[in-house]
Amino acid sequence: MAHKLVDAKGLNCPLPILRAKKTLKEVPAGGTLEVLATDPGSVADFASFCRMTGNELVESTSEDGVYRFLIRHTA
Amino acid sequence: MSDAAAGSGNAKTMTIIVTKGTLDWAYPPFILGTTAAAMGVEVTMFFTFYGLGLLKKKLDLQISALGNPAMKMPMMGMHMGMPNIVAMLPGVDAGASLMMKNMIKKKGVASIEELRDAAIESDVKIIACQMTMDLFEFNSEDMIDNLSLGGAATYMEKALKSDINLFI
Numbered sequence: 001m002a003h004k005l006v007d008a009k010g011l012n013c014p015l016p017i018l019r020a021k022k023t024l025k026e027v028p029a030g031g032t033l034e035v036l037a038t039d040p041g042s043v044a045d046f047a048s049f050c051r052m053t054g055n056e057l058v059e060s061t062s063e064d065g066v067y068r069f070l071i072r073h074t075a
Numbered sequence: 076m077s078d079a080a081a082g083s084g085n086a087k088t089m090t091i092i093v094t095k096g097t098l099d100w101a102y103p104p105f106i107l108g109t110t111a112a113a114m115g116v117e118v119t120m121f122f123t124f125y126g127l128g129l130l131k132k133k134l135d136l137q138i139s140a141l142g143n144p145a146m147k148m149p150m151m152g153m154h155m156g157m158p159n160i161v162a163m164l165p166g167v168d169a170g171a172s173l174m175m176k177n178m179i180k181k182k183g184v185a186s187i188e189e190l191r192d193a194a195i196e197s198d199v200k201i202i203a204c205q206m207t208m209d210l211f212e213f214n215s216e217d218m219i220d221n222l223s224l225g226g227a228a229t230y231m232e233k234a235l236k237s238d239i240n241l242f243i
Contacts, residue, residue: 011183014110018185018193021113039183052114075115 002034002070003027009066016042017049021053024055027073032058035069042067071073087176089239090119090230093126098175098187099128099146101158104243105190109159119237120194121230122222123204126243127211130203130218137172148174195221202229 007024008016016037027033035046045059046069050057054075061068084184089111093104104120112118122130129136140162147154148171161167163215179186185193199223207213208224234240 014106014113014186015183015185015189018113019107021197049114 003031004033006033006035008042011037012039012070013041017045020046020049020069024071024073028064029073031073033071033073037067037069038065039069042069046071047072086115086117087239088119088233088237090121090234090237090241091122092240092242093122093129094124094243096125096128096136098138098172100188100243103138103192104207104241105129105187105194106185106207107241108199108216109190109193109197112194112199116239117200119200119202119230120232121204121225121233123207127135127204127207127213129187129191130201130222131213132217132219136187137168138175139168140171141168146171148178156242191219195219 002066004023004027006016006019008022016035016039019035020035024033028075035042046060047057049055050071056074057069058071058072059068059070089108091108092103097099104126108118108120138146140157141159142162143185144156147156154196157167157171162171178184202225203218203222205224208215
C-alpha cells in the first residue's frame with residue numbers, strides 16, 4: 001500500500017509529473033507514491049523522471065488505458 | 076522550497092530566454108521550466124520583448140492563424156488550415172484563440188496560468204527585462220509579484236554558469 005496517491009487521469013504533459021513531484025515531497029524517505037495517469041507519454045516521462053531524480057520506479061504497469069506508477073521516495 | 080534551491084549547490088542549472096507572448100509560444104518555456112524544476116534543476120527564466128507580457132497578473136493570451144500555415148485545427152473530422160485572407164478578418168483570431176483554449180481544457184492540458192503558478196511554487200527564478208518594461212511602458216503593479224528586474228548582464232551571469240541555455 002502506497003503512502004500517497006496522485007490521480008492524474010485525464011491530465012496531459014507535464015501535469016502528471018508536476019503533481020507527482022509535489023506530492024512526493026510529502027512522502028517520507030523510503031515510502032512510496034502511486035500515480036495513475038492516462039497520458040501515454042507518461043510511461044517514458046516517469047522513467048526519465050525517476051532516473052534523473054534518483055527516485056526508484058518500483059512498478060510501471062498499465063491496465064485498461066490507465067498507467068500506474070509506483071515510485072519509492074529515495075532522493 | 077525546491078530541491079535545487081535547498082540543495083547542495085551541485086544541482087544542474089538551466090536558463091530560458093522567453094521572447095514570445097502568444098498562447099502557443101507560451102507553452103514550451105513554461106512546460107520545460109516547470110518540469111526541469113520538478114526534476115531538481117535550478118531554473119532561471121528571462122522574459123523579454125513579447126515574452127514579458129506573460130508576466131502580467133491578468134493574462135488573455137491569443138493565437139493567430141495569420142501567416143501560420145502549420146496551424147491546422149481538428150475540425151469536422153479532419154485538420155483544417157485557414158487561408159490568410161480569412162485569418163485577417165476582425166474577430167477570427169479571437170475565435171481561433173477561444174477554440175484553442177477550449178481544446179486545451181478538454182484535453183487536460185495545463186493553462187499557462189497554472190504552469191506559471193507551478194513555476195513560482197517550485198522556485199523558478201523569474202527575471203523581467205527592465206529595458207522591455209521601459210520600452211513598452213509596462214507598470215510594475217500590473218505584473219506578478221514573484222519577479223526580479225534585470226538586464227542582459229544579469230542574464231549572462233546566470234547563463235555562463237548554466238548547464239543548459241535555451242532561447243524560445
